[in-house]
Amino acid sequence: MPRIVVDVMPKPEILDPQGKAIVGALPRLGFTSFSAVRQGKRFELTVDGEVTDEILAQARNAAETLLSNPVIEDVVNIEVVEG
Amino acid sequence: MPRIVVDVMPKPEILDPQGKAIVGALPRLGFTSFSAVRQGKRFELTVDGEVTDEILAQARNAAETLLSNPVIEDVVNIEVVEG
Amino acid sequence: MTETPLIGDLAAPAAGSALSGARIGVVTFPGTLDDRDAARAVRLAGGTAVPLWHAATELGDVDAVVIPGGFSYGDYLRAGAIARFAPLMDKIIDAAKSDAKLPVLGICNGFQILTESHLLPGSMIKNDHLKFLCRDQVLRIENNTTAWTSDYAAGQEITVPLKNQDGQFIADEKTLDALEAEGRVVFRYVGFNPNGSRRDIAGISNAAGNVVGLMPHPEHAVEAGYGPAHTGTDGLGFFTSVLNKLVGGK
Amino acid sequence: MTEVTQKFNIDTVEHAAQTPEQELPWAELGLKDTEFEEIVKLLGRRPTAAELAMYSVMWSEHCSYKSSKVHLRQFGEKVTEKMKEHLLVGIGENAGVVDIGDGWAVTFKVESHNHPSFVEPYQGAATGVGGIVRDIISMGARPVAVMDPLRFGAIDHPDTARLVHGIVSGIGGYGNSLGLPNIGGEVVFDSVYQGNPLVNALAVGVLRHEDIRLANASGVGNKVVLFGARTGGDGIGGASVLASESFDATKPSKRPAVQVGDPFAEKVLIECCLELFKASVVEGIQDLGAAGISCATSELASNGDGGMHVELTKVLLRDPSLTPGEILMSESQERMMAVVTPENVAAFEAIMDKWAVEYSWLGEVTDTGRLVIEWDGEKIVDVDPRTVAHEGPVYNRPYNRPEWLDSIQADSFTGSVQDAGRPQTPEELAAAVVELISSPNMASKDWVTNQYDRYVQGNTALAFPDDAGVVRVDEETGLGVSISTDANGRYSYLDPYEGARLALAEAYRNVATSGAKPLAVTDCLNFGSPEDPEVMWQFAESVRGLADGCQELGVPVTGGNVSLYNQTGGVAIHPTPVVGVLGVFDDVARRTPSGWAEDGQAIYLLGTTRDELGGSEWANLRGHLGGKPPVADLAAEKALGEILVNASRDGMIDAAHDLSEGGLAAALVEASLRFNTGARIGLDELCERDGIDLFTALFSESQARALVAVPRSEEIRFTDMCTARGFAHLRIGVVDAASEALDVQGRFSLPLAQLREANDAVLPKYFD
Ligand SMILES: Nc1ncnc2c1ncn2[C@@H]1O[C@H](COP(=O)(O)OP(=O)(O)O)[C@@H](O)[C@H]1O
Numbered sequence A, B: 001m002p003r004i005v006v007d008v009m010p011k012p013e014i015l016d017p018q019g020k021a022i023v024g025a026l027p028r029l030g031f032t033s034f035s036a037v038r039q040g041k042r043f044e045l046t047v048d049g050e051v052t053d054e055i056l057a058q059a060r061n062a063a064e065t066l067l068s069n070p071v072i073e074d075v076v077n078i079e080v081v082e083g
Numbered sequence C: 001m002t003e004t005p006l007i008g009d010l011a012a013p014a015a016g017s018a019l020s021g022a023r024i025g026v027v028t029f030p031g032t033l034d035d036r037d038a039a040r041a042v043r044l045a046g047g048t049a050v051p052l053w054h055a056a057t058e059l060g061d062v063d064a065v066v067i068p069g070g071f072s073y074g075d076y077l078r079a080g081a082i083a084r085f086a087p088l089m090d091k092i093i094d095a096a097k098s099d100a101k102l103p104v105l106g107i108c109n110g111f112q113i114l115t116e117s118h119l120l121p122g123s124m125i126k127n128d129h130l131k132f133l134c135r136d137q138v139l140r141i142e143n144n145t146t147a148w149t150s151d152y153a154a155g156q157e158i159t160v161p162l163k164n165q166d167g168q169f170i171a172d173e174k175t176l177d178a179l180e181a182e183g184r185v186v187f188r189y190v191g192f193n194p195n196g197s198r199r200d201i202a203g204i205s206n207a208a209g210n211v212v213g214l215m216p217h218p219e220h221a222v223e224a225g226y227g228p229a230h231t232g233t234d235g236l237g238f239f240t241s242v243l244n245k246l247v248g249g250k
Numbered sequence D: 001m002t003e004v005t006q007k008f009n010i011d012t013v014e015h016a017a018q019t020p021e022q023e024l025p026w027a028e029l030g031l032k033d034t035e036f037e038e039i040v041k042l043l044g045r046r047p048t049a050a051e052l053a054m055y056s057v058m059w060s061e062h063c064s065y066k067s068s069k070v071h072l073r074q075f076g077e078k079v080t081e082k083m084k085e086h087l088l089v090g091i092g093e094n095a096g097v098v099d100i101g102d103g104w105a106v107t108f109k110v111e112s113h114n115h116p117s118f119v120e121p122y123q124g125a126a127t128g129v130g131g132i133v134r135d136i137i138s139m140g141a142r143p144v145a146v147m148d149p150l151r152f153g154a155i156d157h158p159d160t161a162r163l164v165h166g167i168v169s170g171i172g173g174y175g176n177s178l179g180l181p182n183i184g185g186e187v188v189f190d191s192v193y194q195g196n197p198l199v200n201a202l203a204v205g206v207l208r209h210e211d212i213r214l215a216n217a218s219g220v221g222n223k224v225v226l227f228g229a230r231t232g233g234d235g236i237g238g239a240s241v242l243a244s245e246s247f248d249a250t251k252p253s254k255r256p257a258v259q260v261g262d263p264f265a266e267k268v269l270i271e272c273c274l275e276l277f278k279a280s281v282v283e284g285i286q287d288l289g290a291a292g293i294s295c296a297t298s299e300l301a302s303n304g305d306g307g308m309h310v311e312l313t314k315v316l317l318r319d320p321s322l323t324p325g326e327i328l329m330s331e332s333q334e335r336m337m338a339v340v341t342p343e344n345v346a347a348f349e350a351i352m353d354k355w356a357v358e359y360s361w362l363g364e365v366t367d368t369g370r371l372v373i374e375w376d377g378e379k380i381v382d383v384d385p386r387t388v389a390h391e392g393p394v395y396n397r398p399y400n401r402p403e404w405l406d407s408i409q410a411d412s413f414t415g416s417v418q419d420a421g422r423p424q425t426p427e428e429l430a431a432a433v434v435e436l437i438s439s440p441n442m443a444s445k446d447w448v449t450n451q452y453d454r455y456v457q458g459n460t461a462l463a464f465p466d467d468a469g470v471v472r473v474d475e476e477t478g479l480g481v482s483i484s485t486d487a488n489g490r491y492s493y494l495d496p497y498e499g500a501r502l503a504l505a506e507a508y509r510n511v512a513t514s515g516a517k518p519l520a521v522t523d524c525l526n527f528g529s530p531e532d533p534e535v536m537w538q539f540a541e542s543v544r545g546l547a548d549g550c551q552e553l554g555v556p557v558t559g560g561n562v563s564l565y566n567q568t569g570g571v572a573i574h575p576t577p578v579v580g581v582l583g584v585f586d587d588v589a590r591r592t593p594s595g596w597a598e599d600g601q602a603i604y605l606l607g608t609t610r611d612e613l614g615g616s617e618w619a620n621l622r623g624h625l626g627g628k629p630p631v632a633d634l635a636a637e638k639a640l641g642e643i644l645v646n647a648s649r650d651g652m653i654d655a656a657h658d659l660s661e662g663g664l665a666a667a668l669v670e671a672s673l674r675f676n677t678g679a680r681i682g683l684d685e686l687c688e689r690d691g692i693d694l695f696t697a698l699f700s701e702s703q704a705r706a707l708v709a710v711p712r713s714e715e716i717r718f719t720d721m722c723t724a725r726g727f728a729h730l731r732i733g734v735v736d737a738a739s740e741a742l743d744v745q746g747r748f749s750l751p752l753a754q755l756r757e758a759n760d761a762v763l764p765k766y767f768d
């Protein structure tokens, strides 16, 4: 069944405490190549049947209203994944 | 600067209370086209300079050890995003 | 020589039966935890607590509303994100914005629901230390002209419990400057910023002062012995403030 | 709302009768050959796949208590009529119920979730809390508090931080989201728990007498309903041999390795159950924990009229690929099963709908004496439910006293190599006090407890770091309860019989110190493998010690849990019998905090101090474990308890703190730091009276002792009471607020700021 993937990330100007913790932990584990980390959310919405334009519009709408809070987050990506 | 995106999702057989809460809320808001929702995490690791094979391998390693909990989560995607 | 305070000893209740006519609604969502406590606080302050169910489509006969703490819908998506869409919230939002300016107090998860509803600006993200933190917290009342703080002195310091995981208040600099300029920073953390909140902000109000939200829990400091040690009742003033206003203004 | 009904190659009862030669994977499912033969005998044929699933899980050690049962009987046998006076429901139900007066009752129980918490610390600990809370709900009670006795490996071991972070945030994450205050517990670090941390969770609930619900299905024709979360493949990993009911192992199934908890679902379940109880629409109710539907159906049926008929395709599934056997074994969380009369079905459904909780009607109560389970109309289980639930195997496992014990017990700390250079000068003693309170086990546990909500529900009168957790039960009367959990694995290692009595003594003393009258006991017995005769001996001795101790103190065991096979690489943990004692207050306003705050009050030490350093914290710091643990003098504990409770009730004391691990030194520091109020202490008279040196006075762990702060106006009354009861008491000092120090006069003075810093810094150093 097809899924619609919605990716939400904290706004760049907002300090992301989880990303900060990860960036602190990485070098301790020997991962030294990353200068910054941000943690966001990935949603997978399953659609029974075909992904029509209307359903995609619904997903976009849900992403902006429920799945993200525009004060602190951006919807960075919406895409359809088959199977 | 290039970023490496790591996507982590709860394993399909594992209960995902977050997805469950969202799938319950969607129809109340009039979004009726989605039969299931799963919520995972998206990490963006910033690399200063070029993404070499070695750095990509580090990212893969970090994804499996620090960024995901292999008991309950799968790393579903690792990709390089420019800019 | 003072004795260890007895608990449940309300020798000097702040309010008399004069206030019992005022009805304060206490909202329950699935996952709300502090609703009974908020109702008890209303009662101890002298008012009448009215339970409100999230799915109700009418607000009914209430003079003010408390949105208590908890983890509505598990707070799995974002704290307060799903609760904000409850039918009752539409009514509360309308009433808060109407000319009648319904007094609304959001505590902890209630504060998060108010920001998600855009009744209050900014938002809460994870504590900077990433842990749930429960502690007795000193707050300064920065503005005693709101519906919920008029029984305090401006600048008064009170101790109430704080307990949350997503308590870091953030907003952009412009919003923060505006909040400060308009006197809408109602509470500030004193001595210790427990979560990284911008400018030590613990709670804010809307422009009219009828809608107030804060992360710490005044309803857990209304009875000697059941709140922070050796102070205990510093939170009662929230509830007497609104009751006195309601009764006085009626 | 029925799910897809999948057609499997169903192993029906009929088919089983026709194919006696069919190979069955009973060994893979953990059954012994004798056990399998017994099942065949009981059924008069080979079991079906579904029956095999039920028996294998219900006859496991975890569900059947087959190794421990013969010993646990003592808890019942050693109970006198007098001890039963307050017992409304005893051992055997989901949790015991104790009458606390005014028509109120409390139910409480402690359970282990050790192994799952090692594999996945956050979820393991979280679902541990979830499970014990469902036990409490299923008695008809509103849960009002939780506690969490925890044990970890060495604080500086590389794996310890992972476990501490995960387990503590799991307990907080689940308990905080349920709106249950956490009011106490334990945190112990010891390398014996390295690969095997102990995560025990206790819950307490309150109810009116008339609201008691039992797990039984009676009333022929009454409906059986499953509600709450959907059933997934949780907890059936090892049973994947059942993935194909025809037992060909060629189709490996994907089953979760761990269970994930959904505290939101459980919170809704709590409220919805309480509404069901209030509306009186359920006849019997059972939580689903270990062994899931197998356990719930067989226990409900066997406790009731004896028969039940269930259609398994009605179960709402999260994973539609589950086979009937797997559905029966699934341990998915946040589910309950209830029995409802036909008249109440509509009322039941209305409450479910209000809370948006899913449910499905599975079948009904019958009088056939058989538990019959069908899959799409075909009979896959037909058993006598008692043989599944209650008449499982019982083992009288061999046990013998370890030979090494004599030499260990002969190696007492006093005079040992590790005791050489015992601190004596004032400087050495001061340094020793600081070293003690900055050791991992004596350090402040704030780093842990600050992650727990202790205020929610507004009834918490005492919590950490006080000696016991105290919650108000009834706002009108001020009725309240007090609970403490304790165990000392080192004491139990040195002498398991005494160790269990010492655990009981400490929990009893903590409850009395808070001002409550001890009433009842729950326990969680954490041990190694019962197949090791030495471990089995430790277990047998511990049970005997606890049962004897309860008899001496007059407090019955009302329920508990046994956790065996706690070992890594063949090495067992120290025997760790965690004992929870519950006490009651007529008026919770009289609760006694564990620190002094009023300048000028007199400080008394109650009890006698002996040279008892075996197994002590000090010996542990010096790397010594030998000799005998302190003597458990339960008559003295009882006398001390009466003094503390009376003194609290009559307003004779304003603070009390018991002496336990770390002895007087630890107690003085803790009582001073509690409210940041110093004291001046003189110990010469004590040393002289008890014939001990100052070091022993400070660090011995003699039992039945407590510190109290007495207002000047009450001193005569208080000392008269102690004298009349013939209990040793000595004024050893005075509260001195201005000093801001703990001043042991003529020896040393330690500023409170320094003590605080030393006590607070330890856990953050390792875990932040
Ligand atoms: N895991 C925990 N959860 C909650 N409270 C805890 C935990 N560990 C320790 N505490 C609390 O810290 C305090 C000190 O613990 P401890 O020294 O074991 O007490 P005691 O010696 O009186 O039994 C007690 O109030 C205890 O309940």
Ligand SMILES: [Mg+2]
Binding pocket: D466, D467, D510, D657, D658, D659, D660
């Ligand atoms: Mg104690």
